[in-house]
Amino acid sequence: MKLTGLTMAGLLVAGAAFANTVVPDEVSFGEYGAVEASLSGTEGNADKGREIFSTKSMGNCVSCHQVSQLSDVPFQGEVGPPLGGVGEYRSAAELRGIVANAKMTFEGTVMPAFYKTSGFIRPGDGYTGKAAKEPIEPILSAQDIEDVVAFLMTLKEN
Template sequence: MERKFLVILALAASTGVASAAETTEPGNVEFVDGAVEASLTGVPGDAANGRKIVGDKGLGNCVACHQNGDMTDIPWHGEIGPMLDGAGERWSEAELRGIVANAKMMFPDSMMPSFYKVDGFIRPGKAFTGKAADDSFGPLLEAQQVEDVVAYLTTLKDD
């Protein structure tokens, strides 16, 4: 009987029937001193995809503000934020997750965008844009993209 249960459980897990970890919505992220201990997805981040997001001008665009010695293939690194080299030694995974999700929780005066936030913004209305302000927008990065960026940043060590 026990073996039959294990076989059924294994089949359910392999077919996706078993319950998967739920994504934490932006408004439900729990920050402790700026850090976010729990994964936003329950799925490990993909460092290779995180590297792409960090360098992609249409996604994370982290290199617009940060220099990164690992990305010599991408031109025009900014100098506004701290170097990303050694980020995996300077901050823990939880701290990096908090910084990427909403850097202002750890560094209130940061100019870094909040990549996983959807409320609390001050938006211009009709006088500036000619259109009414719209509150229906999502985060800059999806939860798994945040996890991927964090996975990549943890690989950046000082040599």
């Protein structure tokens, strides 16, 4: 009976966490692309966000953006704007919107939409040359987005 009760409690807690998650097609973007509400309903973890930002198999943000505060991360990009100090001039809502789908803020950007699952013209299946299989998953989860935003908000000018 205790095992059943513990299992049930775990399911309820897990269910509550997912109940607050906004699915990609239901993200509410403001007029200039900001997303005011948390996508996961849970506060982001800046350390996890740093990992996502700087790891090629995760967000891979560092391939396009240079961050002076990440001096230990090699091969930083120059395609996107440098993000050192971004936590001072962008709000969490603006950053959340940009990471989720930058095209809602910057129409012609080449930055990928990290939290989008529909509206693609020709999605591919990795590097296979074949069409993507349904359903298409977002590049990052709702919590990953919150973690990256938490990390970006720590980037202040020294």
